[in-house]
């Protein structure tokens with residue numbers, strides 16, 4: 001199938017990613033100035049959510065409406081996907097009716113299998129492996145506040161999860177150094193680490209990872225689907241809380257990001273989202289703008305009149 005997909009940051013070139021971030025900033029400005037921009041009139045995005053979501057659902061749905069199109073929310077509970085219709089069959093049928101499909105799922109192979117059978121672009125709205133749309137928003141937020149991230153040092157603290165894997169891909173694509181501090185046994189996926197080579201260093205000490213860093217980020221200790229491990233993780237990850245004292249070790253102009261939802265008192269201290277170094281609310285808003293840029297890039301413009 002010839003459609004262009006966005007399952008990972010590696011599906012775009014570094015130049016395309018930089019252009020997407022810039023475009024996200026332009027689309028944000030258009031919206032702030034109240035300018036109507038509807039290149040996706042009559043276009044329809046299907047959104048399959050196998051896991052919960054607030055930001056991803058809202059930003060894609062609002063984004064499609066703002067671009068002149070529509071979005072349809074689909075869950076396995078109410079579709080034949082929940083009753084065992086093969087993913088490939090669902091992809092063939094859905095992609096004959098829709099102009100793009102966003103999927104939030106467990107196994108990353110669900111996305112690759114859907115994409116292999118889809119005529120239209122497929123977007124990864126989070127899998128157990130990756131969360132590339134969140135990285136578009138994170139990179140836009142840093143760019144807005146501090147300019148290019150090229151050559152900077154980024155610290156990822158906590159679980160080597162889907163967000164961490166996407167930070168590894170971002171380190172390669174946006175050209176920055178990444179330090180990951182995690183407990184033993186919770187390292188990011190070896191496949192991503194091997195690709196990144198010496199661009200990424202894994203260590204145990206959050207203090208060493210944060211020292212002099214320009215961007216610090218973390219995420220929940222228990223991701224969706226890992227609920228049975230929550231108690232054990234809560235104990236193990238205690239030394240990995242990001243708080244004001246830890247950020248004091250970073251560069252003076254450090255930016256703190258959290259993809260949200262956050263668990264105050266666990267991976268971040270109670271007050272951290274209110275710390276002047278945190279840009280988590282801008283980051284959340286930027287999901288909207290960055291994904292509008294992605295939709296504009298992937299989805300064909302409006303039909304001709306008959």
Ligand code: CP
Pocket residue numbers: 052053054055056057126134259260261
């Ligand atoms: N950050 C993020 O993807 O949030 P949601 O789970 O609310 O979509």
Ligand code: NVA
Pocket residue numbers: 126161162163219220222223224259260261
């Ligand atoms: N790592 C988290 C991210 C949520 C946006 C999860 O997968 O649940």
